[in-house]
Amino acid sequence: MTTLAIVSQKGGSGKTTLAVHVAAAAAAAGKVAVIIDTDPQATAAAWGDWRGGAEPEVITSPPTRLAKTLEGVRELGAEVVVIDTPPHADAAAREAVKAADLVLIPTRPRAFDLHAIQATADLVRYAGKPAFVVLNAGSARGVQLLAEARELVGELGLAVCPVALSDRAAFAHATAAGKVAGETDPQGKA
Template sequence: MHVIVLASQKGGSGKTTLAAHLAVAAEIAGDGPAVLIDTDPQGSLSAWWNVREAQQPALAPTSIADLPDKLRALSDAGYRFAFVDTPPAITEAISAVVRSANLVVIPTRPSPHDLRAVGSTVDLVRAAGGPFAFAVTQAKPNTRLTVQAMAALSEHGTVASAIVHDRVDYAGSMIDGRTVQESDAKGRSAAEIAELWKFVKAQIAKSTKARISKGQG
């Protein structure tokens, strides 16, 4: 089972929204079964899932302390991808979550404040030694700031070319338990989420190949 952790010290960066959307995107693309894991005490991801009509992806509530055992159980149960939403506080407990990841996705809004805050998240992920990538979220269409943000982030690591733009359908999806791919399958937001999932899959395949070549299984 591949574990994808959404992590960012900055609150409001879009971790929960991306976790939900990527898990559904995995199911739509035929890459499931996928499971969502909510380790944020605020429980926003669980609240979204509880108003959702569809039963896929699954939800597996757990604490950070119990996460390793939960991941093993979910892997044994046949899940292919687990998406872990994390609280914004950067703590040693979050470090343990990051160490369990096959890929850490760091959502980042294209604002000077968010770009300044991303350093602590990058430091934590690098200390854990795992692969990571940035996803630009809540971007305004056709703005120079978004281009500048992607350039700045690329100096620290890989940046997804699929940009998640600031549209009302994302906010609406988190209210009614659906994602933009389900509410408007042919819309621009649905297309960018599908592209982001392709990017995430490619990054995981790349890191898996690298581990195998190093004899790490």
């Protein structure tokens, strides 16, 4: 079982968007994929409801129960688990990072947002977990901004995921319909 934690202290950075897209991609690739939603706002769980039971399965878990929840999904045969986390929640982020094989840190490629990933960077470093920053929702034409963002992330001692997600309406439209961009618009850039 491979466990990914999606962590970023900033709200609106794209945690839930990334979580559902990664988990849906794993399911589409034939893996038994599960999303564990530890955010009290339960956005990923709502997406699962809108999806009407199609894979990946979404379950909710309070952060303090995460280890137990992971044990349960492992016994049920989960192969890829994606943990979605709330913003501004040190304890929840810490539990998710502790449980993860890999941490993904989505952030918008803007100075204020990049500044805010410092706390997450520290958390990941103390835990000694492999991690990638995923630059999300930058302008598709903002090449200069992306290059600057990559440099800033490097200065924080973090690796940047080679794949960046641009600002595409298809991400928002698809998730609002309980789907992912690759399902609603298979040929689209998102």
